[in-house]
Amino acid sequence: MxxxxxxxxxxxxxxxxxxxxxxxxxxxxxxxxxxxxxxxxxxxxxxxxxxxxxxxxxxxxxxxxxxxxxxxxxxxxxxxxxxxxxxxxxxxxxxxxxxxINKITSRTLLDDNLILSRKxxxxxxxxxxxxxxxxxxxxxxxxxxxxxxxxxxxxxxxxxxxxxxxxxxxxxxxxxxxxxxxxxxxxxxxxxxxxxxxxxxxxxxxxxxxxxxxxxxxxxSTAIPVLGHADGICCTYLRGDYPVEKAIKVIIDAKVSYPAGCNALEQLLVDSSALSTTLPSVAEALLQKGVSLRCDEPALSVLQEKLDPHSAALLQASTVSDYDLEFLDLVLAIKTVSSLDEAISHINTHSSHHTDAILTASASHAQQFLAAIDSSSVYWNTSTRMADGQRYGFGTEVGISTNKIHSRGPVGLEGLTIYKWIIEGDGQVSAEYGAGGKQWKHEPLSVRDEEFVARSEEEKEILRKFRAGKVNGV
Amino acid sequence: MxxxxxxxxxxxxxxxxxxxxxxxxxxxxxxxxxxxxxxxxxxxxxxxxxxxxxxxxxxxxxxxxxxxxxxxxxxxxxxxxxxxxxxxxxxxxxxxxxxxINKITSRTLLDDNLILSRKxxxxxxxxxxxxxxxxxxxxxxxxxxxxxxxxxxxxxxxxxxxxxxxxxxxxxxxxxxxxxxxxxxxxxxxxxxxxxxxxxxxxxxxxxxxxxxxxxxxxxSTAIPVLGHADGICCTYLRGDYPVEKAIKVIIDAKVSYPAGCNALEQLLVDSSALSTTLPSVAEALLQKGVSLRCDEPALSVLQEKLDPHSAALLQASTVSDYDLEFLDLVLAIKTVSSLDEAISHINTHSSHHTDAILTASASHAQQFLAAIDSSSVYWNTSTRMADGQRYGFGTEVGISTNKIHSRGPVGLEGLTIYKWIIEGDGQVSAEYGAGGKQWKHEPLSVRDEEFVARSEEEKEILRKFRAGKVNGV
Missing domain, CATH: 3.40.605.10 (Aldehyde Dehydrogenase; Chain A, domain 1)
Structure with a gap:
């Protein structure tokens, strides 16, 4: 250096x-x-x-x-x-x-002695x-x-x-x-x-x-491609069929475990089916952890009715801009939605396409949500805080990307690589192929693990013998 | 529409x-x-x-x-x-x-009932x-x-x-x-x-x-990522150990078969070992096809000596700027280099990182070249005109990219896709894992071919029976 x-x-x-x-x-x-x-x-x-x-x-x-x-x-x-x-x-x-690097990720036999590889x-x-x-x-x-x-x-x-x-x-x-x-x-x-x-x-x-x-x-300010994310406005959509205890556990983790993280929860969308059943217990748990709740009118009125007066006094009314903010703090915006479609539409418009989750017992609602949400990470029944390279098993993390090309979500070492196309030939030329000429074979070849390709005549002979049953297995 | x-x-x-x-x-x-x-x-x-x-x-x-x-x-x-x-x-x-789209390209068991997929x-x-x-x-x-x-x-x-x-x-x-x-x-x-x-x-x-x-x-003029290539300045490096007839065939195809193509040859680098042996025949063949040759001094003097006077009279001296031009026409710049390293250094500096080739009988020289050239396609013993989605077997081509991220070289449908990360869980949260808590499993799961996953209890039963040897094979 x-x-x-x-x-x-x-x-x-x-x-x-x-x-x-x-x-x-x-x-x-x-x-x-x-x-x-x-x-x-x-x-x-x-x-x-x-x-x-x-x-x-x-x-x-x-x-x-x-x-x-x-x-x-x-x-x-x-x-x-x-x-x-x-x-x-x-x-x-x-x-x-x-x-x-130097990993072969695709191989095609274009023609005899003409091999295309992607490395x-x-x-x-x-x-x-x-x-x-x-x-x-x-x-x-x-x-x-x-x-x-x-x-x-x-x-x-x-x-x-x-x-x-x-x-x-x-x-x-x-x-x-x-x-x-x-x-x-x-x-x-x-x-x-x-x-x-x-x-x-x-x-x-x-x-x-x-x-x-x-x-x-x-x-x-640059024409260089940029890998990263500006905002982490993460949403969770809570449906009425999700068990209260699990909802509390997941939402507390998402909001409270590290509020300054880009994967922390900023917006809770509450399905009207969960409004008077699940939301009050969740809200109570959040208030106990010191989270300020900014609620829309339906949520506010239900909570004011269901919570004890001390807790109810802590509630705030949300403003429209609360649904486009990254609080990075113990603040949560709560919004009531009347359907899965409304939740999807709100998230696709207001989240920062970082990480969004649905909490539901219904596999079919979950699959619709996972397919329709246009974010780098989409979750069913877990905390948005899971979005992290270490947790994803990458060993380390370059960062988290909300880009729509190259690398999206937590970026591991793979995000710092690209590939080149290699052709190894024997004098073949383009004009020989096509109408009236030679035909392309385009046979996919296995992407060999190069470590296990025989490197010498002796190694080849061992392989031949093993395959013929003349050498004992390991 | x-x-x-x-x-x-x-x-x-x-x-x-x-x-x-x-x-x-x-x-x-x-x-x-x-x-x-x-x-x-x-x-x-x-x-x-x-x-x-x-x-x-x-x-x-x-x-x-x-x-x-x-x-x-x-x-x-x-x-x-x-x-x-x-x-x-x-x-x-x-x-x-x-x-x-909707292809699962990676799956990891993060923990029991907690699966990460990339789709x-x-x-x-x-x-x-x-x-x-x-x-x-x-x-x-x-x-x-x-x-x-x-x-x-x-x-x-x-x-x-x-x-x-x-x-x-x-x-x-x-x-x-x-x-x-x-x-x-x-x-x-x-x-x-x-x-x-x-x-x-x-x-x-x-x-x-x-x-x-x-x-x-x-x-x-845009902050939107751009997929494409501006120039196609493709080079071929000819060494003295490559057979003359094959050299002529490959170079003629690369220069003449479609001079307006972005994958057409614009620069021929001639190793000094090929200067008086292979180059004269190659140059003669190119001149016969009507290609104007712009030669550096060593190439010019060898060709003037070796070609017949009629052909020699057609030769031109190159200028420095010829090695940074995309001719898109029947014009070829010829440059003499004294080593593989000089060829690599010239190409990495002057090519447009589109497609570059080496013509040599030596596998070790070829492998050095393929590793060191920083271009989207790099070839051994074939024509730069091979760079094309149809020829690569993509079926169709979105374009050719010289970008260093996302998609490089001929871009097929895959270049119009990205992925999202999906976690399907059961109420697990981030704070449960790590020091003193639960451990991540991070077990790679096979990326199943979804077509062959049993879709009903009957299909599952058939699989069970087949595996137990109770159903005859096909």
Missing amino acids: SLTNATPLEVAQAARVGSRKLAILSTEERNAALTAIHKALTDGKDEVLAANAKDLEAANKAAEGGQLSQSLVKRLDLGKKGKYEDMLQGILDVRELEDP TCPIGVLLIIFEARPEVIANISALALKSGNAAILKGGKESSQSFAAIASIISHALSTTAVPSDCLQLVQTHDVIADLLKQDTLIDLCIPRGGNKLVRMVKD | SLTNATPLEVAQAARVGSRKLAILSTEERNAALTAIHKALTDGKDEVLAANAKDLEAANKAAEGGQLSQSLVKRLDLGKKGKYEDMLQGILDVRELEDP TCPIGVLLIIFEARPEVIANISALALKSGNAAILKGGKESSQSFAAIASIISHALSTTAVPSDCLQLVQTHDVIADLLKQDTLIDLCIPRGGNKLVRMVKD
Whole structure:
């Protein structure tokens, strides 16, 4: 990794050149780089924490002056219980994942000795723009190298000392590996984001990791494809046939377990069949957890009648704009709907297409909902908080995308890859085929697990003998 | 299909609403719409050709006045030998393709009764901007409906009468089917492209079908993701160990069989090992086919010595800019390189990342080339003209993409789909899992071929009996 003050154009050009070399390194060479980074950051813990302490000191001062929020200061702190160790473990976790590149995902026999294959490969050059959390730099570096992509990193100024310390350690570690140093560059120059976002001929994908404002700014100002989501307005539609206890459990988890998460519940749609039966208990449980409820008129009137006066006094009437807001807080908008169709239509119009759920005992209603909701994740009888790469079993997560192309929902390493088409032939040409000429065979071939393809005459002979029953099985 | 003079915002909103209904139609309903369109266009042939004749008349006048090229006039003509029938057959071909949506491409058991699936679905709303060829409207309509996407079509003004006739026939045909009419809209209003390109919250993907200038204009002026390629600068690297006769055959096909194609060869890189051995025969064959050769100094001097004076007199010296041009004509730039690495570096810098090939007898050189070249299609011992959806076995082609995300190379129906993540649970919540709580199972489940899942108790019983050996096999 280089810590650089070069111009955005120079940075992008160097990344492009580095990316070509990185793309053809072996799995072992890329993994060895992750091992080296892990070791160097383990050895350099004191150095990083000392730099982090300087960032924290400056941030605390800024927070006292009111220029910075306390929650941001907390996110800066790398010294907090196990955070540094988690960062280190994350590098090893990424290293242990299956190599996402050089996988053959399709093979077709076009004609004799003319084979078309589709092989996964890195995207090329990534631009990662991130806010305060300094551990992101290690996480993203690991993901980029594992997937064979060069990465240009631009972090928030609050973490600049921590970033510089981590970058310098990673840079030193990489110099002992096959990975060219320009494959990871931390841009230190100020006010370069706009110019970086202009390098669309050299940078292939931009991943903003941060709040709504950052993501929108990036999306609005670049021709580089952007992977991410601006808002997380998640909805849950509760029907009257769903058991009360389960409804309480799921809705409390979705709203309360991490209200600042993009997968937290922001809107509860209550079917009129659940209004006077299930909703009061759910509302009571939410109020007990300190959630402010903004209710539409039918919900409000039922709850005011059914809840005890103390709870009823806490209820608020919703306004139209509450159904287009991401609260990121202990606030929930409640809306009554009279049918599945109304719920679907409301969600497709007002959710941010991130994650939406239905709670119902009816398989047929659930299947209609799952088919009709146009969101990256759609759930039946579970919490919207399930939307997460770790929970989906990806091992790690690049981010969550609400894009309609490439990668949608929680994005794992696969989202950092694309493919190329390869034809291996023997002098065949296009004009030989078609009307009056040779015919295409277009036979699908099995996508072989390359590890289990015989690599030598001896291995082939063993296979032949085994198939003929002349060798005992394992 | 509606022929519309509505505003771009109204068009996009109507398409969005229509797309939601289209997305949940069955395979049979979408196929029935294609059948209806095919029948209507078969019956309406005279009407369409009469409208087309008006376009042709206007175009011929414009061509006489020099405002339109003769090749464009030719492309307008729907009455030409078999063109209308090809258009009709194309609709049936698309109908017969496998349904690209509602396919489960991954399944994971997160925990007991908690299953994560990834299911393909339509992207949503497509904006197709195309130039003169009127048959594109039928082709694109078929592709959009088959993949469950709504499409907004905006065609070139030269074909406006033909477009209007086809659109009116398709509109009438759709009214007898389950497909909402707003799912296909032909925009007739003038000067609306800029405003259509602003509807990035309603339109999910833009596909420009036309020349370099159109594609660049679109890419430079929208936040909607664009699928396509601006240039087709394809290279072939010829090594000295490749047989002369095969080299001639492949290079002639790549350059001569359709010079206006985006997959036509524009640059021949000649390894110094092939300079005095293979190149002269290749050059002679190219000159005989009327190809102008623009040679760098080493190639020029070898050819001037080896070719007969008549041929040698036809050679031209290349300029630096010849190696960044898409000729789309019988012109070829020739450059000498001294190594595989130099060839790779030149191609990665100067090709348009569309399709590049190596001609060599050496498997190890070929594998290095295939791995290192960063293009959507990379070939060993075959012609760059192979880059085509039909040839790749996709049945039909949406276009060719040089994008680094989503879909790369020839794009089939799959490129018009994305996926959603579905969880089917039983009241499980996120906070139950992790440290001290329940553990994720993350067991990969087989992606069942849904056709072969037992659908009734009787079918289940048959399976049970067969597995127990109580029913004879087929």
